[in-house]
Amino acid sequence: MKKISRIQSGFTLIEMIVVMLILSALAVTAYARxxxxxxxxxxxxxxxxxATVxxxxxxxxxxxxxxxxCDGNQTTPSAVIEGNTIYFSHGYPVGWLGNEDGAGSLSQLVDAGKFSVQAALSDTNRATYxxxxxxxxxxxxxxYIISTGSANTAGLSVSIDSTGC
Structure with missing residues (x-):
């Protein structure tokens, strides 16, 4: 008796559907990431x-x-840092002085990159970027907020709000 062999020349419909389901699951996972x-x-x-600030x-x-x-007893405590006169409040660089370029403030010390100071929300003891x-x-x-309590309780607070990023 002669044996007849069948040579498969493709994929079955079930195999194609299984492969498509697997690829779809991978695509959804990759898109979510x-x-x-x-x-x-x-x-x-x-x-x-x-961290930089x-x-x-x-x-x-x-x-x-x-x-x-920069002694606290000075009328306007300041120090020269990298050629810039920086003003201080309670020992920390002031947040924003109201100048167009923020001269004398924290803005001269940091490379803000893609951050911009909001002058309307900033003052001497505060800067909002x-x-x-x-x-x-x-x-x-x-x-960036400098608390203005007594000399012993004055401090710096830097916080972020990332809810809208």
Whole structure:
């Protein structure tokens, strides 16, 4: 008796459907991950900027403490840092002085990159920076606040609001 062999020359419909389902599941998972990359990047930029502001303010405070012109008894405590006269409030660089370029303030010490100071929300003891390109710039920001209590309780607060990034 002669044996007849069948040679399969393609895929069955069930095999094709299974492969398409697997590829669809992978595509949905990949899309979910990729769609969040821009938000994660903005959040990382905000956290990095916070660390930069904290370290710059702390180093500037050290310079202020070693400079006699920066004594708290001075009318306008200041120190020269990298060729810029920086003014201080309670030992920390002031947030914003109201000048168009923020001369003498924290803005001269940090490379803001994609962040811009909101002058209307800022003053001597405060600076508010928003991230350009955020979904909601009112809720993707960094706030630099110098508390103005007594000399022993004065301090620095740097906080971020990332709900709109």
């Amino acid at each position: 990729i769609s969040q990359i821009d938000t994660q990047a903005r959040l990382a930029a905000l956290q990095s900027f916070k 904290l370290s710059v303010a702390t180093m500037a405070k050290g310079v202020c403490m070693s400079d006699p012109q 928003t991230l350009q390109g955020a979904r909601d710039s009112n809720h993707c920001k960094l706030e």
